Each structure stands twice: as C-alpha cells, then as structure tokens.
Amino acid sequence: MAPLRVGLVGLGEVAQSIHLPVLADQRDRWAIAGVYDVSPSLVTLVTSEYAARAFDTAEALINSPDIDVVFVLSSDDTHSRFVRAAMQADKHILLEKPACLTVREIDELLALMPAYRKTLFVGYMRRYAPAYLAAQDELPDHADITHVRIFDLISEGRHFLKKSQNILYPNDIDRALLARGARERDALIREVVGTDAPADLVRAYRGLTALSSHHISAMRGLIGEPKGVIAAHRTNGGANTSVTFDYGHFACLYDAVVDDLGLFDAMIEVRSNTRRVRIIYDTPYIRSLPTRLEVTEAGPLGPVTKSFGPLYGDAFSNELEIFHRHIIEGTKPLTDLADSRRDLALMAAIIERMKESGGDA
Ligand SMILES: NC(=O)c1ccc[n+]([C@@H]2O[C@H](COP(=O)([O-])OP(=O)(O)OC[C@H]3O[C@@H](n4cnc5c(N)ncnc54)[C@H](O)[C@@H]3O)[C@@H](O)[C@H]2O)c1
Numbered sequence: 001m002a003p004l005r006v007g008l009v010g011l012g013e014v015a016q017s018i019h020l021p022v023l024a025d026q027r028d029r030w031a032i033a034g035v036y037d038v039s040p041s042l043v044t045l046v047t048s049e050y051a052a053r054a055f056d057t058a059e060a061l062i063n064s065p066d067i068d069v070v071f072v073l074s075s076d077d078t079h080s081r082f083v084r085a086a087m088q089a090d091k092h093i094l095l096e097k098p099a100c101l102t103v104r105e106i107d108e109l110l111a112l113m114p115a116y117r118k119t120l121f122v123g124y125m126r127r128y129a130p131a132y133l134a135a136q137d138e139l140p141d142h143a144d145i146t147h148v149r150i151f152d153l154i155s156e157g158r159h160f161l162k163k164s165q166n167i168l169y170p171n172d173i174d175r176a177l178l179a180r181g182a183r184e185r186d187a188l189i190r191e192v193v194g195t196d197a198p199a200d201l202v203r204a205y206r207g208l209t210a211l212s213s214h215h216i217s218a219m220r221g222l223i224g225e226p227k228g229v230i231a232a233h234r235t236n237g238g239a240n241t242s243v244t245f246d247y248g249h250f251a252c253l254y255d256a257v258v259d260d261l262g263l264f265d266a267m268i269e270v271r272s273n274t275r276r277v278r279i280i281y282d283t284p285y286i287r288s289l290p291t292r293l294e295v296t297e298a299g300p301l302g303p304v305t306k307s308f309g310p311l312y313g314d315a316f317s318n319e320l321e322i323f324h325r326h327i328i329e330g331t332k333p334l335t336d337l338a339d340s341r342r343d344l345a346l347m348a349a350i351i352e353r354m355k356e357s358g359g360d361a
Pocket of ligand 1 (some may be wrong): 009011012014015034037038039042046073074076078096097098123124125126154159173181210285360
C-alpha cells in the first residue's frame with residue numbers, strides 16, 4: 001500500500017531528533033507530506049531537509065485532504081486544541097506525551113470519541129522498548145510480587161542532545177504568542193495544583209507530566225493499576241519527587257531526581273521472593289540506544305542472572321511501526337486517550353499527597 005501522508009504540527013526538539021528521522025527511515029510506511037510551526041526558521045529548515053509542504057496554519061494542515069495522519073508534536077498546552085481539530089477532521093493522530101495537562105481536557109476529547117473512526121496513539125515509547133516487551137514474559141505472577149522499584153535519576157534530555165545532534169532551537173517565535181502559550185500552560189497546571197500553589201509544587205507537576213509520565217504509564221502497563229497513592233513528596237525545588245503507589249500486597253516506589261551530572265539512570269525492578277526482573281533504560285531520548293533486561297532467580301548455588309541485551313531495537317521506531325499496524329489493521333493501541341487519562345488522574349492524586357506532605361522550601 002502507498003505510504004501514509006503525515007503532517008507534523010510542531011517542529012521542535014522531539015520532531016527534529018526523533019520523529020522526522022524515524023519517519024524518513026520508515027519510508028515504506030510514511031511520507032512526510034506537510035509541516036507547520038509558529039517558528040518560520042524551523043519551517044524553512046525542515047522543508048529544506050525533507051520534501052514536505054509548509055502549511056500556513058495548523059488548522060489548514062489538519063484539514064487538508066493531502067494529509068492522512070497528524071503528528072501533534074507541539075507544546076503540551078496546545079495538545080487538546082490540535083487533537084480536537086484532528087479528531088473532528090477524522091485523521092489518524094500520533095500524540096506526543098503527555099496527552100494533555102489535565103483530566104478535564106482528556107474528558108472533553110473522550111466525548112468526541114464516538115464520532116471518531118480513526119486511530120489515536122499516544123507516544124509513550126518506553127512501552128514499546130524491546131526490554132520492556134521481553135520483560136512481560138519474565139515477570140513473577142502478580143500474586144507473588146513483593147516489591148517494585150522504579151527510578152529516573154537523570155539529567156534533562158537537552159543535556160545529551162546538545163552533545164549528539166544539531167537541533168535548531170529557534171529564536172524567531174512571536175513574543176506575544178510565546179507569552180500566551182506560557183499563560184495557557186500555567187493556567188492548565190494550576191487547574192491541578194491550585195491557583196495559589198507554591199513554585200516547587202508547580203515544578204513537581206511539570207516534572208510528573210514531562211518525565212515521570214513515561215514510567216507511570218510503563219508501570220501501569222506492566223503491573224496493572226495501583227489502588228492509589230500512599231505517599232508523595234517533593235524536594236530540591238520540585239526537581240525531585242518520591243512516590244509510593246499502593247498495590248495492596250506490595251508497594252511500588254518511584255523516585256525522580258533531575259540534576260546536571262550528565263548521567264541517565266532509569267529502571268523498573270519487579271521482585272518476588274525468589275525472582276528479580278529489571279528493565280534498564282539508560283537511554284536519554286536519543287534514537288537507537290539499547291535497552292537491557294536482567295532476570296535473576298534464586299538457585300541452589302546462589303542467585304543466577306540471565307541477561308538480555310544490549311537490545312538495539314529502537315523504542316521510537318517500534319512505536320511508529322506499531323502505530324502503523326494499528327492504522328492498517330484497525331486495532332486499538334494500548335496507549336490511547338483513555339489510557340492516558342489514568343496517568344493524569346494518578347498525577348493529580350500524587351499532587352494531592354504532595355500538598356499534604358509539604359515541600360522543603
Ligand atoms: N517521547 C519523548 O520522549 C518526548 C521527548 C521530548 C518531548 N516530548 C513531547 O513532545 C512535545 C514537544 O516537545 P519538544 O521537546 O519538541 O518541545 P519544543 O519546545 O522543542 O518544540 C515544540 C514546538 O512546538 C511549536 N509550537 C508551540 N506552539 C505552537 C502552536 N500554537 N502551533 C504550532 N507549533 C507550536 C514550537 O514553536 C516548538 O517548535 C511535548 O508535548 C513534549 O512533552 C516527548
């Protein structure tokens with residue numbers, strides 16, 4: 001079949017570093033047909049590198065009969081607006097995470113679902129990483145799980161991207177538009193954290209939606225839904241968060257630490273009394289970095305560890321391959337809007353616990 005014609009709204013870091021190169025690589029599946037960004041220099045760059053048409057507005061791209069699939073890669077505060085337009089235009093949608101910033105926005109989009117006949121896929125690539133997929137066959141029975149530990153001990157993605165790729169960070173976006181985006185983002189965040197929330201709680205919520213959403217989604221995909229949030233705390237101005245999820249007969253401990261050390265240390269570890277399964281994601285968001293899986297079992301001589309990897313299957317390429325398959329076969333993705341609603345509801349519950357525990361300020 002002919003490649004599906006993709007239109008990209010937002011040509012920033014994730015578009016340049018991930019989606020455009022992966023789309024070009026998967027040339028049998030996709031054609032980069034149209035682009036839009038509020039930065040003219042980004043549009044010029046991307047149309048010079050890829051044979052794509054520049055649209056005058058996001059709405060013109062979304063409603064064009066020459067576009068089959070809309071990639072929403074713009075800032076979080078714009079997601080619900082562009083997704084609504086793409087759902088109403090009945091286009092397939094790749095939506096970067098977090099799907100939205102509030103449960104309210106997702107509920108408004110979910111209300112459009114009955115009339116929507118296409119595929120909406122939220123880009124939680126860690127759920128499509130080879131180590132994550134292989135771990136599902138290695139987990140202990142749910143009833144036997146005694147403990148789960150998840151962490152993101154990292155520096156920001158930009159720290160790694162600046163050393164490895166030539167991303168254009170534009171400085172020609174209309175200032176009034178930037179200010180409006182910042183106001184809208186702040187208003188959405190304050191719907192969750194409260195109008196008078198301290199700066200460290202706002203930062204903690206931004207961290208949850210930006211970084212931790214990956215592992216909250218991966219946790220739910222791997223071991224199911226928690227009953228709730230037992231405890232949550234933020235320190236270091238909201239850059240660090242610690243959360244304890246309630247799974248009844250076991251707890252899942254999550255830690256995020258964001259610093260300037262330049263390390264990327266991220267892991268999910270599921271234990272039973274005699275088995276430990278570790279998914280190791282020491283992979284900032286750069287394409288084709290390997291993931292690893294370790295399975296350790298109690299043996300007569302002592303623990304025996306089976307190691308998978310390094311596994312070079314690229315999570316971002318996998319997610320687009322799987323998205324394409326869902327479109328062609330008309331099947332439902334695991335990471336859809338309803339699934340993302342559960343992540344956002346958990347993040348709101350985490351914020352409520354953080355309000356009780358206070359910050360370090
Ligand atoms: N899956 C991942 O690992 C991953 C990694 C990074 C970012 N993301 C997500 O991707 C999205 C984009 O992040 P980024 O890091 O590329 O940010 P970015 O700021 O580098 O890029 C966002 C782009 O959107 C454009 N934009 C803003 N408002 C717009 C509007 N109204 N119309 C059209 N374009 C507009 C900006 O000009 C900018 O070029 C975010 O939702 C982010 O959470 C996901």
